[in-house]
Amino acid sequence: FRYTRNLVDNGNGKFNLMILCWGEGHGSSIHDHTDSHCFMKILQGNLKETLFEWPGKKGNGEMTKKSERVLRENQCAYINDSIGLHRVENISHTETAVSLHLYSPPFNTCNTFDQRTGHKHKVTMTFYSQFGERTVCVSTRRDAPR
Amino acid sequence: LPAGLSQWFPALEVLDVSGTGLAEMGTELLSLPCLHTLLAKNNRLGGPGSLPKGLEQAPLARSLRVLNLSGNRFSEVPPALLQLRGLRSLSLGGNRLHGIPPDIQELQSLEFLYLGGNFITAIPPELAKLPSLRYLVLCDNKIQSIPPQLAQLHSLRSLSLHNNLLTYLPREILNLVHLEELSLRGNPLVVRFVRDLTYNPPSLQELAGRTVKTRNVPYAPSDLPESLVRYLSLASNCPNPKCGGVYFDSCVRQIKFVDFCGKYRLPLMHYLCSPECSSPYSSASQSSTSQSESDSEDEASVAAHRMQKVLLG
Secondary structure, three states, rough: OOOOEEEEEEEHHHOEEEEEEEOOOOOEEEOOOOOOOEEEEEEEEEEEEEEOOOOOOOOOOOEEEEEEEEEEOOOEEEEEOOOEEEEEOOOOOOOEEEEEEEEEEEOOOEEEEEEOOEEEEEEEEOEEEEOOOOOOOOOOOOOOOO | HHHHHHHOOOOOOOEOOOOOOOOOOOOHHHHOOOEEEEEOOOOOOOOOOOOOOOOOOHHHHOOOEEEEEEOOOOOOOOOOHOOOOOOEEEEEOOOOOOOOOOHHHOOOOOOOOEEOOOOOOOOOHHHHOOOOOEEEEEEOOOOOOOHHHHHOOOOOOEEEOOOOOOOOHHHHHOOOOOEEEOOOOOOOOOOEEHHHHHHHOOOOOHHHHHHHHHHHOOOOOOOOOOOHHHHHOOEEEOOOOOOOOOOOOOOOEEEEEEEEEOEEEEEEEEEEOOOOOOOOOOOOOOHHHHHHHHHHHHHHHHHHHOOOEEEEO
């Protein structure tokens, strides 16, 4: 019971366009964007974006917050790995949120980061639905669907 | 609510009065026999008249399945709410709750409970008596510890605990067979191996009790005073798989780290029957965390593999 990733268009392999649906209190882990461009637009509700610095080489110790902001309906945001890492969350306990994401080039793995230690872990991302059809989960137990 | 609601719309099944500034919902609700979903979020409910009197006898008590009261001003769960025996989904997110009443166990059909964004400091063990509970959201509160009894929530699939004041979890959390998602970020979880050195030596009664239990000394109720028979029945098994001993009141609290999917190390509180029960290496090297990890690995690896979506970072 977490936010869902719903693929809308894969642009002939050049990009992934997807809709994310966030329930109350749902948030993502801190993640990178695998050298791709990432555009995000809020279609409904509000999402809080917290930017983090990349952890140091040793990855020991609390990660450094750069900034945070609340994105309102129709606002857009952009990020790539040279800007930093981020966590996106719906902090509302009463409203759901919906966001539109464009990733170019498309990617299906990224790294998630433990805020307390900076340790990173590669994960494979999966879709809840693709082009309107529910995607049945066939991942092995080691995958962490995002 | 407008008077005559049930006369005009007797077949009403879903009522959404969210964001209308409602301060109370009156007796109009009591005569709606088919109502299964009531959404009243973002209002001014929370005072005495929020829910009508006489709810217990109304058809609503059996028909209502979904109730959303998030974004209101409830400082306690209204007792009338606990009469809604058929309730499957309850949201009181974003209110002013300071606690959860033990009588929450009355809502035996509850599957989804959202209590995020309140001021809750503790969880009553009675919450564990909800056999159908699948999703439990307690994020953004002030919770300092989780009662081990929560491990009895056999249907629990998703547990949201992020942004609280937890320093460790009870090891019983590994017994939640169907738990797939656990969010723990934003808690001051202990990161280093901690050992509670305050150990009160067991009483003579405890030592005798331990011997009776571990050596299977036979006894009948006629052999002992009733109080001692009861005492012997309260023995807890030492969780150390290499021990097999029991303890009564005297135990050592120890935090051990459990590896989840090779990703995160969660601090779990263990109760052991004596300091000697911990890892054979730990007394020699308290600062080494690798020994404590390997010690917990066997007992926790099976459960940890199940929890694929532990969200810690």
